[in-house]
Amino acid sequence: AAEAASCRKMAALRLAVSGAGRTFLNPSNVAGVSQVNMSFSALSRGKKAALSTLGLLTAGGAGLALMLHQSVKASELELHPPSYPWSHSGMLSSLDHASVRRGYQVYKQVCSACHSMEYLAFRNLVGVSHTEAEVKTLAEEIEVVDGPDESGEMFTRPGKLSDYFPKPYPNPEAARAANNGALPPDLSYIVNARHGGEDYVFSLLTGYSEPPAGVSVREGLYYNPYFPGQAIGMAPPIYNEVLEYEDGTPATMSQVAKDVCTFLRWAAEPEHDQRKRMGLKLLMGAAILIPLVYYMKRHKWSVLKSRKIAYRPPK
Template sequence: KGKNCKMVVRPAIMTGRGAGGGRAEDAEIFTASMSFASLPRGKKVALTTLGVVTAGGAGLALILHQSVKASELELHPPQYPWSHAGPLSSLDHASIRRGYQVYKQVCSACHSMEYLAFRNLVGVSHTEDEVKTIAEEVEVVDGPDESGEMFTRPGKLSDYFPKPYPNPEAARAANNGALPPDLSYIVNARHGGEDYVFSLLTGYCDPPAGVIVREGLYYNPYFPGQAIGMAPPIYNEILEYDDGTPATMSQVAKDVCTFLRWAAEPEHDQRKRMGLKLLMGSAIIVPLLYYMKRHRWSVLKSRKIAYRPPK
C-alpha cells in the first residue's frame, strides 16, 4: 500500500543432488518498481508529453472525421473519371470553351468571377480577336475624365469579368437573402472539388417522405442541410453550343466544371508539364549522381591522410 507499489517475484527453489550429494538452492528476488512517481524527471516529462500529443492527435482526427462525415441525408459526391484527373493528363480546352459559354449564358446572371480577367482566356479557350470581341460587349464604368465625370466604355482585355450585382446586399435582396458565391475558386473551396459541383448541379430531386422543404428552397442531397436557395440551373438543351455538341444536362455540368477547374488552377497544364520534365531530368541525373558517389567520391572519402613529421 502507499504510493510506491513494488512487485516481488520469488522463483521456485530448484533442488537437486550433485556429485557430492549436497542440496543446490538458487533463489533470487527480483524487484520491479511500478510507480510513476519514482521515475526520473526527464522520463516523467517525456511520458506526459507523449500522452498529451496522443490524446490531442486522436481528438483532432475525430473532429476532422466528423466535419467531413455525411450527416442525416447529406451525401458525399462520387468520384467521376475526369479526363484531367491523371498525373500527366491535361485539361480539355474544348470543354473549357464550352464551359465559359455555360457560365456566360447561365451562371453569370447570379454568380461573379471577380478574379478572372478577359485576357486569361487568350490562348486557352479563345483567340485574342475572339476575346476582344467578347470584352467589347461589356460596358465598363471608368473615369474620372478631364472634367471629373465618370463615363462608360467598351471592355478591354485587361478588364475583369463583370459582376451581376454592385454589392453583396443587392445580391441578397435579389435572391431571397441568399448570397451567390463567387465562382473563381469554388472548385478548390468545396470538399470534393469538381465532383461536388457536378453532383450539386445534377442532384436536384424531390424530397423524400417526411422531409419538408421551406418555400423558396429546393431539395438537394449533396448540399449541406439539403435545402438550397438556388433553383435547378441547368437542364437538357438549356443552350446551344457553338461547336454543335449536344447540350445534355450531364454534358453542360461537365463542361462548366472543367471551366471552373481551369479558373481555380490556370497553371494546371503547365504544372504537370514541369513535373514531367522534372521526372525525365531526374532519370538522367540520379544515376549520374549515384555513379559519382559510388565510384568517384568514395575513393576520396575512404582515403587515409597520415601526418609524418620530419625527422
C-alpha cells in the same frame, strides 16, 4: 639526489595510476548490468494475444473510418459526391480546352446572371479557350464605367482585355435582396473552396430531386442531397438543351455540368497544364541526373568506404 628522488616519485605515481586504471577496466570487476529483452518472441502467450488483438482492432477501425469518410459524412448527414473519371485528373493529363470553351459559354449564358468571377479577366481566356480577336469581341459586349475624364466626369466605354468579368450585382446586399437572403458565392475558386472539388460541383448541379417521404422543404428552397442541409436556395440552373453550343455538341444536362466544371477547374488553377508539364520535365531530368549523381557518389566515396583503419597501440 633531489632530482633522482623526484623521478622515483613520478614513476611510482605512474605505476599506481596505471594499476588503478587496469583494475577499473577489468571486465571481472565491472558490475553486471542485466539486459532488457524487448523482443516480441520473449513475451508471454497472453501478452502476444493482447498485442495482436490491439493491432487488428486499430487497423480495422482505421479502415472503417476511411470507408465511412468516402461514402457518407455522418456528422452533417450530407451525401458525399462520388468520384468521377475526369479527363484531367491524371498525373500527366491536361485540361480539355474545348470543354473549357464550352464551359465559359455555360457560365456566360447561365451562371453569370447570379454568380460573379471577380478574379478572372478577359485576357486570361486568350490562348486557352479563345483567340485574342474573339476575346476582344467578348469584352466589347460589356460596358465599363471608367474615368474621370478631362472634365472630371465618369463615362462608360466598351470593355477591353484588361477588364475583369462583370459582376451581376453592385454589392453583396443587392445580391442577397435579389435571392431571398441567400448570397450567391463567387465562382473564381469555388472548385478549390469546396470539399470534393469538381465532383461536388457536378453532383450539386445534377443532384436536384424531389424530397423523400418525411422530408419537407421550405418554400423558396430546393432539395439537393449533396448540399449541406439538403435545402438550397438556388433553383436547378441547368437541364437538357438549356443552351445551344457553338460547336454543335449536344447540350445534355451531364454535358453542360461537365463543361462548366472543367471551366471552373481551369479558373481556379490556370497553371494546371503548365504545372504538370514542368513536373514531366522534372521527372525526365531526374531520370538522367539521379543515376549520374549516384555514380559520382560511389566513385568519390569508394576510397573512404573500402579502406581499412587499424589501431596500433604504442609498444
